[in-house]
Amino acid sequence: MQRVIIIIVVVVLGVIAGFGIVFVGYTPGQTAKDSSEILAGVSEEDKLALCGDGIVKSNEYIKEYLIPTYCSASVGIVVDRDGKVWFAETLTGKLGIFDPDTERFQEIKIPDWKTRNRGFGSMVWGMKFDPGGNLWFTDEIGNAIRKYDTKSGKFEIYKIPTKGSYPVQVAFDAAGNVWFAEIFGKKIGKIDPELAKDGTSEGIIEFAPDATGLETMGQLIVDHEGSIWFTMLDYPTIGKLFKYDPELNKFTTYVLPNGTASPVGIVEDNSGNLWINDHGTNLFFKFDTQSQKITKYSTSLPQTNHVVSLPYWNVIDDKGRIWFNLHQGNAIAVFDPTQETLIEYDIAKGQKMWGYTTNPLQFALAPDGKVWFTQWTENKIAVLDPTLPIPLLISTDDRSIELKPNTTSTITIQVKSDERTYSPVRMNVSGTFIISGKLWNIDVNFSSTELQFDEPSTKTVALSLTPRGDLPEGDHTIMIGARYDGITYSTTVRVKV
Incomplete structure (x- = not known):
């Protein structure tokens, strides 16, 4: 397949x-x-x-x-x-x-x-409603952005000038313009709804960043200041983040961490940080737009x-x-x-x-x-339905540790169950040392890998980590989780190597 x-x-x-x-x-x-x-x-x-x-x-x-x-x-x-x-x-x-x-x-x-x-x-x-209730969506083979007027039932199609562009996402700016990303066109585009004409490319402007060495584009968003952010990549070796300032007509490029294989999803949080998913690994990360610091999670x-x-x-x-x-x-x-x-x-x-x-x-x-x-x-x-209660919670007071070669570090974990469990609660751990999320070159030992709760209670588990050799230096995170009945609940511990 x-x-x-x-x-x-x-x-x-x-x-x-x-x-x-x-x-x-x-x-x-x-x-x-x-x-x-x-x-x-x-x-x-x-x-x-x-x-x-x-x-x-x-x-x-x-x-x-x-x-x-x-x-x-x-x-x-x-x-x-x-x-x-x-x-x-x-x-x-x-x-x-x-x-x-x-x-x-x-x-x-x-x-x-x-x-x-x-x-x-x-x-x-990409499918999104504009403030007027119109539905905008991408059409790969039609090489177009389509609009459906939910009031009149009328469809319109706006043709992207670059052939074979493969439009992938749409987003709206404060002025009502429709922005889109082109996977293979390696451009971003803007549609002015006031100028766009059904069945044509009128009202569409495209902007091309320096895509040297990059093959495809990921998601596009408009941030709270009106700047356009998007990702580009050359799978599986290079990932970059771009910012486009529409007022200055200027692109700024940011290099993502080594090993980033396929940055795709991107969203802005309430503090102006960007969260990016690596659709080629187990990892996702936060990009601080002020300091440009990156924090990775698995x-x-x-x-x-x-x-x-x-x-x-x-x-x-x-x-x-x-x-x-x-x-x-x-x-x-x-x-x-x-x-x-x-x-x-x-x-x-x-x-x-x-x-x-x-x-x-x-x-x-x-x-x-x-x-x-x-x-x-x-x-x-x-x-x-995420409003339904989750039976498990996991926590630790050991929110940060340091790992040294051939030295064991221990993390004490509390696993709380609000109900009697009818199958084992299984402990698991992943990290950001390598792209698969596995704890490479580390001996991992839980004091208990499986837990059984006969009644609502809290159990303590110790996780011991012993590096067998060299690890990638710097700041990492590990996710310690408890899995039960199709739910995995994990908490983060920061790791210094």
Whole structure:
């Protein structure tokens, strides 16, 4: 399936002309509608890889919904101000709308939607509503940014001047301009909605940074001062961060840490720091825009058949927490920068051919705090309810340590369970010494690797770390976690080498 995995970054979208609206009711366990005409000529292997098995696999925190149109290959997703969930069916060329209150789907055909052969659709990574309620989204194969007027039901398409640019994200500035990033065009672009004309490139301006030695572009955001930030990379060796000042028409370049393989997700926190996900490793990090200091963190090690979790896109919520999806880790994660704690919610396992990930490629936060996401190869959307109580907490008073060769350092950890556990609570640890998150060249010993709670209580665990040889010098972090019933709760310890 290597050829399928590679296509995640380069895929396309299918030929359906005209647009109309179809309302579909949802019943748990139903079979999605057949779309055999769309998949004509697609091999059974590829159908299995892209369409899923049609089985809903919800758990305590995450509820899945089967998309009515078979093999929709949905990616982009956003939630409107009324709580309705919008998503892009990249293979079948539709906008899907799901009402959580009625559990009913609505589907709107997108005009002139193009696909490739072998059943791969036009990837839609970015979907956002402007203040007027218009939905803007990217169209890879159409090489365009599209707009859907939710009041009139009218679609418009704005053609990007650079051919084969692969638009990936959209963002709005204070003046209402629409900014977008180009994966292969290696440019950022701006659409002036007042000047844009349907079916043309009018009203679009592109800006090209110095992309010498860089192959592709990641996410784009507009910060609180109106500057444009984005990432670029040459996978898997070089990652850079760029800032564009629209008033000065000036680019500034920042080099990211050695080993950064694929910086993609980027978001600004309430203090003006940038949080960046490395979608080629287990790592994510904070970039202080004033001091340019970088602090790296690791997710827990994947529970799927993958070496790294691949943190992907990220969003900040109204509490200042950073949410992100773990592509190969098959989880939705939230990091609290104040407490330096990480919670990872496992998604029910996907197909073996994908290493058991469901390919949760995009997600969005709803006004009620729930997290909605697509499962590209399962033909589903799903919702995580983070308001539900978590049975575990983990803490330590040893918030920083120093590691020296052949010297043992011990961290005392308190693991609290608010309920009786019916399966083992498993301890785990990861760190930022190498990109996989594993504690390379360190002997790791927990006094107890598994805990059982017969009643609500707190247990103490000791973690001993003994470096066997040289470690990368400098400042690092380790994440010490407790895992139970599909939840991993981790806390950060800072490490000086």
